[in-house]
Amino acid sequence: MDISANLSIAIASGKGGTGKTTVALNLARVYDAPVQLLDCDVEEPNDHLFLKGGFGPEEAVGIPVPEIDPAKCRGCGECSRFCQYHAIAAIGTPPLVFAELCHGCGGCAKVCQNGAIREVDRRVGVVRTLKDGDISLIQGCLDVGVAMAPPLIRAVQSKRNGSLLTILDAPPGTSCPVVATLRRADRAILVTEPTPFGLHDLTLAVETVRALGIPFGVVINRAGIGDDRVLDFCAESGIPILAVIPEDRRIAEVCSRGELIVESLPEYRGVFRDLLEKILTPGALEPV
Amino acid sequence: MKIVFTTSGENLDAPLDPRFGRARGFLLYDTETGQYEIVDNEQNLNAAQGAGIQAAETVSRLGAGALITGHCGPKAFRALMAGGIQIYNTDVATIAAALEEFQAGRLMSANAADVEGHWA
Numbered sequence: 388m389d390i391s392a393n394l395s396i397a398i399a400s401g402k403g404g405t406g407k408t409t410v411a412l413n414l415a416r417v418y419d420a421p422v423q424l425l426d427c428d429v430e431e432p433n434d435h436l437f438l439k440g441g442f443g444p445e446e447a448v449g450i451p452v453p454e455i456d457p458a459k460c461r462g463c464g465e466c467s468r469f470c471q472y473h474a475i476a477a478i479g480t481p482p483l484v485f486a487e488l489c490h491g492c493g494g495c496a497k498v499c500q501n502g503a504i505r506e507v508d509r510r511v512g513v514v515r516t517l518k519d520g521d522i523s524l525i526q527g528c529l530d531v532g533v534a535m536a537p538p539l540i541r542a543v544q545s546k547r548n549g550s551l552l553t554i555l556d557a558p559p560g561t562s563c564p565v566v567a568t569l570r571r572a573d574r575a576i577l578v579t580e581p582t583p584f585g586l587h588d589l590t591l592a593v594e595t596v597r598a599l600g601i602p603f604g605v606v607i608n609r610a611g612i613g614d615d616r617v618l619d620f621c622a623e624s625g626i627p628i629l630a631v632i633p634e635d636r637r638i639a640e641v642c643s644r645g646e647l648i649v650e651s652l653p654e655y656r657g658v659f660r661d662l663l664e665k666i667l668t669p670g671a672l673e674p675v
Numbered sequence: 676m677k678i679v680f681t682t683s684g685e686n687l688d689a690p691l692d693p694r695f696g697r698a699r700g701f702l703l704y705d706t707e708t709g710q711y712e713i714v715d716n717e718q719n720l721n722a723a724q725g726a727g728i729q730a731a732e733t734v735s736r737l738g739a740g741a742l743i744t745g746h747c748g749p750k751a752f753r754a755l756m757a758g759g760i761q762i763y764n765t766d767v768a769t770i771a772a773a774l775e776e777f778q779a780g781r782l783m784s785a786n787a788a789d790v791e792g793h794w795a
């Protein structure tokens with residue numbers, strides 16, 4: 388394949404269960420050179436289930452949260468007024484810190500005129516890596532009960548080797564974790580199913596990637612169920628359809644066994660190779 | 676002592692709002708004078724997170740010694756405790772009824788948050 392090989396491609400979808408992870412993994416597998424797969428779905432990482440090999444040592448990721456020295460605090464409440472996440476309640480002296488709401492922005496320590504705030508590390512999750520053939524998986528895994536995905540996603544992305552092709556398996560939805568993933572992507576593939584629900588979620592995902600100015604195209608998964616409305620929507624909006632994966636019982640079976648389509652059903656290799664070629668070829672995607 | 680009630684209404688006959696952080700407003704009642712005033716909580720209705728904490732800040736700023744409401748989540752509970760504010764949960768329909776219960780000593784001060792926070 389004669390194409391630009393150091394791009395980062397995000398695989399996203401408006402909701403979970405559309406085949407996003409399947410597309411990401413199979414795309415990585417059909418590439419015939421070293422490739423990085425970044426599992427950014429840190430709340431439910433599962434890319435490793437489809438790969439062989441064990442994880443190397445994991446690395447803890449933390450964010451800096453404030454700790455207030457009661458001896459220095461004058462109770463002015465500046466820190467609390469500054470924190471847009473309401474992680475500091477200006478009740479009493481010193482104010483009360485809710486570390487679980489803190490995003491680690493560091494702002495409160497800067498606005499405190501009395502030097503009463505120092506930052507301590509609060510663990511939010513781990514980053515771990517696994518190698519299976521040409522695929523290097525880098526995966527973030529949020530600790531149970533922690534709702535602070537974006538800093539962990541940034542930690543996963545900071546491990547990327549910028550000279551290799553990178554596939555980002557994005558979290559589902561359109562909220563902060565998705566935006567944190569897409570921010571560093573050069574291109575995006577939106578995976579959808581051709582159903583009314585699929586269309587609804589696709590519309591939201593399209594708004595997100597457009598707002599971020601990322602060139603993108605659509606993959607229709609399980610074609611044959613549902614109706615033509617996703618096709619019509621893409622045609623009207625000038626969004627290229629990059630691949631169509633049919634509804635096929637064998638695909639569902641392969642996935643449920645933790646296998647890759649391109650390995651167990653070689654007749655589908657072409658679909659994923661075409662998709663890879665399209666996404667990597669300049670000009671094939673919607674101009675933004 | 677001043678008591679805060681959660682409500683969407685304007686007077687003592689108004690319904691007691693069962694939610695704390697996302698209550699429409701507060702009625703601040705002064706047990707010494709029998710006077711009351713209404714305080715808005717509008718800004719908090721749509722807060723993505725920390726609504727209970729901010730509501731607790733408001734109650735503390737009003738100088739209240741007690742809060743009477745339906746339910747209060749764990750973070751708001753921690754904040755109210757830090758502010759030395761007593762919390763009373765009740766499911767009676769109106770502020771007047773809740774006040775009567777309180778003055779008759781039939782409300783128990785809560786010692787644990789009774790609902791999980793939305794983001795807990």
Ligand code: SF4
Binds near residue numbers: 464
């Ligand atoms: S800004 Fe500093 S001095 Fe003021 S309340 Fe916060 S910690 Fe205390």
Ligand code: SF4
Binds near residue numbers: 474475488489493
């Ligand atoms: S570091 Fe930022 S998010 Fe955390 S408490 Fe301070 S101001 Fe709030």
